[in-house]
Structure formats: C-alpha cells, structure tokens
Amino acid sequence: MFAKLFTVFITICLASFTNLCAYRLGKGDVPWSPPRSYCPHCHHPLYWWQLIPISGFIVQGGHCHFCHYQISTYDTVCELACGLFAYMLATPALFHSFLVIITIQALLFICSCDYYYQCLYPLSLIGLLPLFLIIPSWSLPDLATWIIIMMVLIALAIMVRLHWLGSGDVIFIAALLFTFGLEDTAVIILCACLITLPFFYFHRQAHLPFLPALCLATIIGLTITCS
Incomplete structure (x- = not known):
C-alpha cells in the first residue's frame, strides 16, 4: 500500500x-x-x-x-x-x-x-x-496483421488529406496500433469518440482536439488490460 x-x-x-x-x-x-x-x-x-x-x-x-x-x-x-x-x-x-x-x-x-x-x-x-x-504478453504482429495495419494507416492518411483527422491524431493512432494491436486500438478509438461526442454536441467546435480523448481512452484501456 x-x-x-x-x-x-x-x-x-x-x-x-x-x-x-x-x-x-x-x-x-x-x-x-x-x-x-x-x-x-x-x-x-x-x-x-x-x-x-x-x-x-x-x-x-x-x-x-x-x-x-x-x-x-x-x-x-x-x-x-x-x-x-x-x-x-x-x-x-x-x-x-x-x-x-x-x-x-x-x-x-x-x-x-x-x-x-x-x-x-x-x-x-x-x-x-x-x-x-x-502490457501483458505483448508480441510482434504477424504478417497478416502488419498488412492490415498498413492499410489502416493509409486510410488514416487519406482522412488527414480530407481534414477529417489531424496528422497528430494519426501518428498517435499508429503508435497505438503497434503497441495495443488492431482490436484494442479499435476499442480505444471508439471509446475516444464516445468521450468526444458530448463536448462536440455542447460546444459545436469545428476543430475539437481529439488527442485528449485518445489519451484518456488509452489509459482506461491500459487499466482494463492490466487488471
């Protein structure tokens, strides 16, 4: 204690x-x-x-x-x-x-x-x-997972070009993909979106910072993973 x-x-x-x-x-x-x-x-x-x-x-x-x-x-x-x-x-x-x-x-x-x-x-x-x-039992992704991760990163890069995401958001998500893997990263992104929705609804900001929600969702996910 x-x-x-x-x-x-x-x-x-x-x-x-x-x-x-x-x-x-x-x-x-x-x-x-x-x-x-x-x-x-x-x-x-x-x-x-x-x-x-x-x-x-x-x-x-x-x-x-x-x-x-x-x-x-x-x-x-x-x-x-x-x-x-x-x-x-x-x-x-x-x-x-x-x-x-x-x-x-x-x-x-x-x-x-x-x-x-x-x-x-x-x-x-x-x-x-x-x-x-x-993270318990972390291991390197296999070849198929690497290919999917690359495809996801390409899709995220397109979102940056369309101004749907910031470049910092994509870089952070890429770091999550290599540490948490595809499934856990998807859950973290979903959790971050749910955290952001109330702020977007009440403040109506065109450029609402997304990294704070991603960071909060990451630490929540880490807490669940390690429990």
Missing part, C-alpha cells in the same frame, strides 16, 4: 510540472524560465502553497489569490485523474511503477499539448515505449 501511495504522490506532483511544460513549450518558452509560476491573468508570481497540486486550487476556492480571476479546472482534473490511474496501475514492484509514471506523464503531455495548442511533439511518443513492457 505504501508503494502505491508513493507512486500516486510522485505522479500527481509530476503531472503538475508536465502541464506546465506543455503550456510553456507551446508558447515558445522553456519550462524553467521564469523560475516561478505565475497567474496567467495578472502575471503575479505564485506563492509556494498555491503551487501544491490539487490543494492549491481548493484553498484558493478556484480563483486567483491576487486578482480573483477564475482558475481553469483543467490542471486539477488532470492531477486527480493521473493520481487515480497511478493507483490502479501501480504495483509493489518499483520498476513497474516507474514505467507507469513515465507512461502517464507522456500521455498527459500529449493530451495537454493538443488541448492548449492543437499540436503533437513526435518525440513525446518516446514516453509510450514502456507500454511494451507494461
């Missing part, structure tokens, strides 16, 4: 920093400059107690301590979700928990980049490599 709680604690703390990295990199800044986080509305540097994941949001009542501007719930929801999935996936084995932390942070970074700026850094997919070790 202690190992799980420790994994959850580390995951939540890193989730806060991962969101910061995604937000600053998208603006063309670097994660460590400026050294202290600040309110995006009044630009006042934040105190240490405001930076504590989850509790900082609760103590401030969801509003900036200085200008009373409403704080986005995105960071807090991500921290809670990351902690929950870390608890469900972590084991007493230190190496396995380390792989879980890396995978969750990689998915969160991909999710946040698309959420904030509708972009994907291809290098961030390296963080998904631990999936090959986390």
